[in-house]
Amino acid sequence: MDVLKAEELFREFREVSITEFFKKNKAHLGYSGKIRSLTTVVHELVTNSLDACEEARILPDILVEIRQLGDEHYMVKEVDNGPGILPKRVPDVFGKMLAGTKFHRNIQLRGQQGIGVAGVTMFSQMTSGKPIKVKTSIGNGKVHEFELMIDISKNKAEVLDHLVYDENWRGTQVECELKGVKFSLGEQGPYEYVRRTAIANPHARIVFIDPNGKKTIFERSSDTIPKPPIEIKPHPKGITVDDLFHMAKSSTARKVSSFLVSSFARMSPKKVKEIQSKVSFDLDKNPRKLTWQECEEIIKAIQEIKF
DNA sequence: TGTAGGCTAGACTGAATGCG
C-alpha cells in the first residue's frame, strides 16, 4: 500500500477523531446546552486560576467579564493575579487536549477531570472560529501575549500571534469568543457558578461583570490561604506490577531500597528488609534497572507482608 | 565545592491493653 496515502488517511483519521472526540464527549466535558456551555468556559478558566494561585500561595484576585457581542454571541474575559504561565508552556496549556500535566502527581487538585482549559480553546474555535487570546507574565517585567488555536490534525497549538513587551504586571488573562451560547442569571448560569465558587473559596476575591455591565464584587472573607493538599504516597498494597515498574523507571533514587521507602506510604527500612528476604536479587541495585520479573517479585513480597 | 540522595535520631501517631 502506498505509504503517502496511508499517512494521509491516518492524519484524516486523527483530525476527525480529535474533533469527534470533543463532539461526542461534549456532554461529559460540560459543553451541553447554551447556558451550561458558557458556565463551563467560565468554570475552566476560574478553576485554572484558583489552582495556579493555590500552588503559588497567592491570594486569588479574579475578574470575570462577559460581554454580549450579538445574538447568542459572547466574549468571555478572565483575569487573575496568579503566578503566570511560562511562555513556552502556553501552547500546551491552551492548545493541547488531554495534555495530562498532572499524571505522576499523587495530589488532589481541582479540575483535573475533563480536558481543562484547552477545551475552552476548542469550544471557542468551533463555535466562533476565533482564536483564544492569552496574556500572561510571571512578574519579571516581560508580558507575553498569544493568539492561538488548536491544530486539530496535530492536537497542537497553532500560535497565530505572539507579542512580547515590558510591563510590570503578574498574572494571566484569557479572552475568548463564543457563539451558540446564552447568558443566564439562573441556576445553571455563570453568575451562580461564580457566586458559589466565591463561597467555596473564601480566600478568593472575585469580580464578576455580566453582559448588562452589572458589576458584582465577591470580597474575600478570609485572608488565609488554605493549606496546600499534601501529597499522599500510594500504599504498597494498592500497587500493580505495572505501576511499580513505571515508578521505578522514573525514580531518581540510586537504590531500590530507598526508592521503595521514599515512594510509598508505610514503607520503612525494616519493611524493605522483609522484602529483601523474600526476593532473589539485591535491593541495593539501581531502581531504573529493575526488570519486570523483579517487580513481580517485589509485589509478591509486599502482598505477603503485613502493613 | 555544590548538590542530591542516604542515614539517623527524635517527634508523632495510632493501636492495644489495662483500669476505673
Add this chain to the structure above:
DNA sequence: CGCATTCAGTCTAGCCTACA
C-alpha cells in the same frame, strides 16, 4: 464498656556522604 496511658513503629528534619 469506655477512656487513658503506654509502646511500637512510622515519619520528618537535619546532617552526612558521595559524586559530578
